[in-house]
Amino acid sequence: xxxxxxxxxxxxxxxxxxxxxxxxxxxxxxxxxxxxxxxxxxxxxxxxxxxxxxxxxxxxxxxxxxxxxxxxxxxxxxxxxxxxxxxxxxxxxxxxxxxxxxxxxxxxxxxxxxxxxxxxxxxxxxxxxxxxxxxxxxxxxxxxxxxxxxxxxxxxxxxxxxxxxxxxxxxxxxxxxxxxxxxxxxxxxxxxxxxxxxxxxxxxxxxxxxxxxxxxxxxxxxxxxxxxxxxxxxxxxxxxxxxxxxxxxxxxxxxxxxxxxxxxxxxxxxxxxxxxxxxxxxxxxxxxxxxxxxxxxxxxxxxxxxxxxxxxxxxxxxxxxxxxxxxxxxxxxxxxxxxxxxxxxxxxxxxxxxxxxxxxxxxxxxxxxxxxxxxxxxxxxxxxxxxxxxxxxxxxxxxxxx
Numbered sequence: 001x002x003x004x005x006x007x008x009x010x011x012x013x014x015x016x017x018x019x020x021x022x023x024x025x026x027x028x029x030x031x032x033x034x035x036x037x038x039x040x041x042x043x044x045x046x047x048x049x050x051x052x053x054x055x056x057x058x059x060x061x062x063x064x065x066x067x068x069x070x071x072x073x074x075x076x077x078x079x080x081x082x083x084x085x086x087x088x089x090x091x092x093x094x095x096x097x098x099x100x101x102x103x104x105x106x107x108x109x110x111x112x113x114x115x116x117x118x119x120x121x122x123x124x125x126x127x128x129x130x131x132x133x134x135x136x137x138x139x140x141x142x143x144x145x146x147x148x149x150x151x152x153x154x155x156x157x158x159x160x161x162x163x164x165x166x167x168x169x170x171x172x173x174x175x176x177x178x179x180x181x182x183x184x185x186x187x188x189x190x191x192x193x194x195x196x197x198x199x200x201x202x203x204x205x206x207x208x209x210x211x212x213x214x215x216x217x218x219x220x221x222x223x224x225x226x227x228x229x230x231x232x233x234x235x236x237x238x239x240x241x242x243x244x245x246x247x248x249x250x251x252x253x254x255x256x257x258x259x260x261x262x263x264x265x266x267x268x269x270x271x272x273x274x275x276x277x278x279x280x281x282x283x284x285x286x287x288x289x290x291x292x293x294x295x296x297x298x299x300x301x302x303x304x305x306x307x308x309x310x311x312x313x314x315x316x317x318x319x320x321x322x323x324x325x326x327x328x329x330x331x332x333x334x335x336x337x338x339x340x341x342x343x344x345x346x347x348x349x350x351x352x353x354x355x356x357x358x359x360x361x362x363x364x365x366x367x368x369x370x371x372x373x374x375x376x377x378x379x380x381x382x383x384x385x386x387x388x389x390x391x392x393x394x395x396x397x398x399x400x401x402x
Contacts, residue, residue: 002031002244004184005127007102009137010039012161015362017136019369020173024180026292027254029247031184034125036106040098040135046088048142089140095158096150099133131155132187134180138162146218147179151193157183167218170259171372175222178255182208185248189238199231207231208252223263225256257289262372271378273397276304278332283379285371293370295363298344301329302359303391306381307398312390315356318349325349360389 006024008017021035106127127133134157141148141160150156159179164172186208190196196209204210204217206224209231211217227235227249235245264270272287281300283293295303305325306313313321326345333341347355360381367376383389 002132002184002188003034003128004031004132004134004180005034005036005102005106005125006134006136006180007036007099008039009098009135009139010041011138012039012136015365016161016172016369019171019366020136020176022292022294023173023370024177024251027247027251029250030241030243031181031247033180036102036125038102038105040102042090042098042137042139043094047091047094048089050087050089050140050142050144087140089142089144091142092148092150092158095135095137095139095141095148096153096156099135099150099156099158102133102135103127129155132157132184134159134183136161136176146175146212147183149183149187149193154187154192167216168222168259168262170222170262171369173369174255174258175218177251178208178222178225181248181251185235185240185244188244189235189240196234199234201228222259223256225252225259227252254289254291258291261288262375265375269374271375271393271397273399274379274393275399275401276300276307277401278304279402281332283367288371291370293366295366297329297332298348299359299363299366300332301325301345302348302356302381303363304328304400306389306391307395307400310390310395312383312388314386314388316351316386318356319351322346322349 006017006021018035021033024033106125108126132155136159138161141158146160146164148158157180159176161172161176164170164175168175186196190199199209201207201210202213204212204214204220205228206220206226207228208221208226209228210221212221270287272285272291275284275286276282277284278300281295281297283295283303285291285293302325305321305328318325322345325348326342329345330336330338330341347353348359349356364376364380364382367380370376371379378392381389381391
C-alpha cells in the first residue's frame with residue numbers, strides 16, 4: 001500500500017480541500033489518500049512578487065480553438081477579467097520546509113499506554129519516510145509552476161490551486177487530482193528525477209509527461225488526461241505496479257470525463273440525473289461518470305426534504321415541518337438516540353438558530369466544488385432571502401436509493 005498524505009497552507013479554503021480529498025478517496029486501489037486538518041503558514045517575507053497576466057493567460061485562448069473548443073458567449077469578455085493583482089511568491093524550498101515540519105510532527109504515534117483506539121487512529125496518520133506528502137496552496141512560486149516535487153527526496157510535492165479555471169472549464173479539484181496521481185505514478189515507477197527527466201515532452205502530446213512550458217498546453221493535457229505510447233512502454237519496461245497503474249488510469253479517465261462534460265455543457269446544457277444514496281450519504285451523478293458528492297446525515301436530511309418539496313419552502317416555516325425532518329433524519333441515523341436526534345432537528349428548525357442556513361451553505365459549497373457553478377445551480381437549494389427555497393432540477397431526473 002502506498003500512502004499519500006495531503007495537507008494545505010493556511011489560506012486554502014477548507015471546503016475545497018475537503019472536496020479534493022473526497023474525490024481522490026473515491027478511487028480505491030494501491031494508493032491510500034489521507035487528509036490532515038492541520039494548516040501551515042508560509043513565511044511573511046516573500047521571495048519575489050509576480051503578476052499572472054498577459055503571457056500566462058492570453059496564449060490559452062487561440063489554443064482552445066485549435067482543439068475545436070469554442071469559447072462560450074459569456075466568456076468573450078474573459079480576457080478583460082484577467083487583470084490580477086501582484087502576488088507574493090516563494091522559492092520551492094519554502095514549501096518543502098513546511099512538509100519537513102509536518103513529517104517531523106507526524107513521525108511518531110501516540111505512546112503505547114494510550115487507549116488502543118487512539119493508538120490505531122494515530123498510526124493511520126503516521127507519516128513514514130516512504131510516504132508521499134502533498135501540500136495544496138494558493139501561494140505563488142517563483143517559477144510559476146502548478147506542480148513541483150523535491151528532487152533529492154521525490155516524495156515531497158506542492159500543488160498550486162489557483163488559476164486552473166482560466167485554462168479549463170473545470171473546477172480545480174480535477175486537474176489537482178490528476179497531478180497528485182500522475183506524480184505518484186511517475187515517482188513510484190521511475191524513482192529519482194534523473195530516471196524520468198528524459199521522458200518529459202517539451203511539445204505537448206496530451207501525456208502525463210508533458211512539461212506544459214507553454215501554459216496553454218494544459219488544455220490539451222487535461223482534455224486527454226492520458227499516457228502516450230512511448231511513456232507507457234517505458235512504464236511497462238520498469239515493471240510498474242499493475243494495481244497502481246489501474247488506479248491511476250481510473251482517475252485519469254474520470255478526470256477527462258469531467259473536463260469534457262463541462263465543455264459540452266457550455267454548448268448543450270444537458271443535466272445529469274441524480275441518485276441519492278441514503279445508506280452511504282452520497283449524491284451520485286450517473287451521466288458524469290458516477291461522480292459522487294458526499295453529505296453528512298444532517299446535510300442529507302435537508303437535501304432530501306427539499307427534494308421532496310419541489311415547489312419550495314420558506315425557511316421561517318420550517319418549524320411546521322419538524323416531524324417530517326425528524327423522521328427523515330431518524331431513517332438516515334437509526335442507531336442514534338431519539339432524544340439526541342430530536343435536539344439536532346430542533347436546532348435545525350429553530351428560527352433563532354443559523355443551523356439551516358449553514359447546512360444549505362455547506363451543501364452548496366460541496367456541489368459547486370464538484371460540479372462547477374453553472375451546473376450546480378440546478379442542484380443546490382436556492383431562493384431569495386425570505387422567499388421560497390427550492391432545488392431546481394426536474395424530479396424525473398431524481399432517484400432515491402434506500
